[in-house]
Amino acid sequence: MPEAPPDEEAALYVEGLDVTYGRALSALRSVSLTVPHGAVVTLLGPNGAGKTTLLRAVSGTLRLHRGAITAGRIRYGATELDGRDPVAAVRAGVVQVPEGRRVFAGLTVDENLRTGGLGLGRRRPAQITEARDRVFSLFPRLAERTGQAAGLLSGGEQQMLAIGRALMAAPRLLLLDEPSLGLAPQMVYRIAEVIREINAQGTAVLLVEQNAGMALSLADTAHVLEVGEVRLSGPADELARTDAVRRLYLGETTETTETTEETETTATTQTTETTATAETSGVTHTSRTTGTTEGQGAA
Numbered sequence: 001m002p003e004a005p006p007d008e009e010a011a012l013y014v015e016g017l018d019v020t021y022g023r024a025l026s027a028l029r030s031v032s033l034t035v036p037h038g039a040v041v042t043l044l045g046p047n048g049a050g051k052t053t054l055l056r057a058v059s060g061t062l063r064l065h066r067g068a069i070t071a072g073r074i075r076y077g078a079t080e081l082d083g084r085d086p087v088a089a090v091r092a093g094v095v096q097v098p099e100g101r102r103v104f105a106g107l108t109v110d111e112n113l114r115t116g117g118l119g120l121g122r123r124r125p126a127q128i129t130e131a132r133d134r135v136f137s138l139f140p141r142l143a144e145r146t147g148q149a150a151g152l153l154s155g156g157e158q159q160m161l162a163i164g165r166a167l168m169a170a171p172r173l174l175l176l177d178e179p180s181l182g183l184a185p186q187m188v189y190r191i192a193e194v195i196r197e198i199n200a201q202g203t204a205v206l207l208v209e210q211n212a213g214m215a216l217s218l219a220d221t222a223h224v225l226e227v228g229e230v231r232l233s234g235p236a237d238e239l240a241r242t243d244a245v246r247r248l249y250l251g252e253t254t255e256t257t258e259t260t261e262e263t264e265t266t267a268t269t270q271t272t273e274t275t276a277t278a279e280t281s282g283v284t285h286t287s288r289t290t291g292t293t294e295g296q297g298a299a
């Protein structure tokens with residue numbers, strides 16, 4: 001067994017990150033967060049908030065989408081990640097499962113899995129077998145369908161395959177973009193179980209999810225992104241009790257709860273010049289002064 005890295009060497013640090021697409025579109029502003037070794041961290045937020053952009057920046061796939069980091073930094077342990085080099089991210093142990101279950105429809109399950117971890121260069125056959133065994137123990141259905149074309153799998157099975165392919169690179173940090181999207185409730189439950197299992201085996205997870213209930217039940221820490229900025233951060237269970245999250249992301253009609261006495265910065269606050277943060281019961285609200293407010297519902 002390789003020696004486990006010290007915690008800080010297997011943690012993701014995003015510091016003051018700005019990302020733009022093209023010349024004009026600012027998608028992220030001053031975003032900072034950490035994914036500690038072995039943790040599950042979730043990003044919530046409405047459509048267009050910048051969640052996928054953050055995952056792309058970390059996985060080095062920004063340039064493929066004509067995006068670029070214009071300020072701030074990302075590092076995984078000692079490795080600097082610049083948003084432009086997916087191979088560097090994979091080599092550092094950071095692998096993304098993109099939204100939309102992208103599998104190679106014309107290739108078999110086995111061939112799809114073999115494309116996982118290609119950026120790692122030459123690996124010993126034993127390492128590949130070990131990675132495949134891990135995938136098959138998590139997803140026995142894939143083991144039964146190794147010779148089947150991926151395009152003929154159900155939506156849930158394709159999602160399993162997409163996650164399985166990422167696991168073939170033996171990531172220490174897995175980036176998951178909307179893994180439950182469009183799946184039947186039973187399959188959503190299964191995917192949640194799998195995420196828990198992957199994490200229990202020592203892989204940290206940065207999870208983007210529209211299904212906030214599922215995401216908050218899995219995560220240690222949660223951040224709410226709105227219009228490119230982190231607006232709320234804290235332990236997932238505490239965030240789940242705030243009025244803003246209950247109303248906007250968990251679909252509840254809220255009355256003020258016993259646990260949240262603070263004035264909330266809701267999803268409706270926009271724009272800004274100076275930043276103020278207030279901490280109450282572990283939840284950090286980041287609000288911007290001089291802002292206008294305007295309704296903006298959750299997706």
Ligand SMILES: Nc1ncnc2c1ncn2[C@@H]1O[C@H](COP(=O)(O)OP(=O)(O)OP(=O)(O)O)[C@@H](O)[C@H]1O
Nearest residue numbers: 021025027046047048049050051052053054065066
């Ligand atoms: N390739 C691109 N080119 C230009 N603008 C983009 C591109 N990808 C995303 N954007 C814009 O960047 C902003 C953030 O988008 P992003 O997809 O990161 O948000 P999101 O929170 O993941 O939303 P969703 O849940 O809809 O995927 C949006 O305004 C979006 O329109």
